[in-house]
Amino acid sequence: SPREEAIDARLKAISLQLRAQEASGSDASPGATGSTNQPAASSQTISSADKLKVTLPSDVLFEENSSTIRPDAGLILDKIVADLRNTPKSTIRIAVHTEVAAKAQENRKLSFSRAKAVEQYLASALDDQYRWLVIGYGETRPLVLNDTDANGRRNRRVEIAVD
Known part of the structure; x- marks a missing residue:
């Protein structure tokens, strides 16, 4: 749909901006170090019936092990x-996933803290x-088997949906 294509185009443009910032070393966060093994910011947008x-990817929004x-x-x-803003009076679901690791309870806490951080950001900008x-x-809900670094990155994700 045209709306889905517009969202994808905007997210790709943002991804390019973020990669350009990383490449130029102009990281906006003080004391942060650039990472050359950072995955490209990819996203998936699905839009149906408004x-x-x-x-x-969680790596785009958060530093490692941080909320x-x-x-x-x-x-x-x-x-x-x-x-x-085009979906007023909606329920917005924010679900955060981590990769499989030895400390499942810590992963649940981290994913919930990250989801709360995204909620606070979005809620502060919306009425x-x-x-x-x-x-x-x-x-608890991996997309793929967590057998490679690339698959681990796919499993670390933030989903924002209008229900």
Whole structure:
């Protein structure tokens, strides 16, 4: 659909901006170090019957093992805010997933903290007519077998959906 294509185009443009910032070394967060093994920001957007679902790699929004949103992640979240404004009085579901690791309980706590951080960011930009469903799945719902670093990155994700 045209709406889905527009969202994909905007997310790709943001991804290019973030990669350009990393390449130029102009990281907005003080004391942060650039990582050359950072995955490219990829996303998946599904839109049907005026519903919206965006899936983002956690690595784009958060530092490793942190629930603090990266300063440059605001560019991505602000684009999502713009789309969410088209769905007033909706329930917005924020689900965060981690990769399989030895410490399942810590992963659940981290994923819930990350989901709350995304909720707080989005809620601060939107008015109070939205309802929020915040879920930290931890490692309980992997997309793929967690047998390679690439698959681990695929499993670390943030899903934002209008229900």
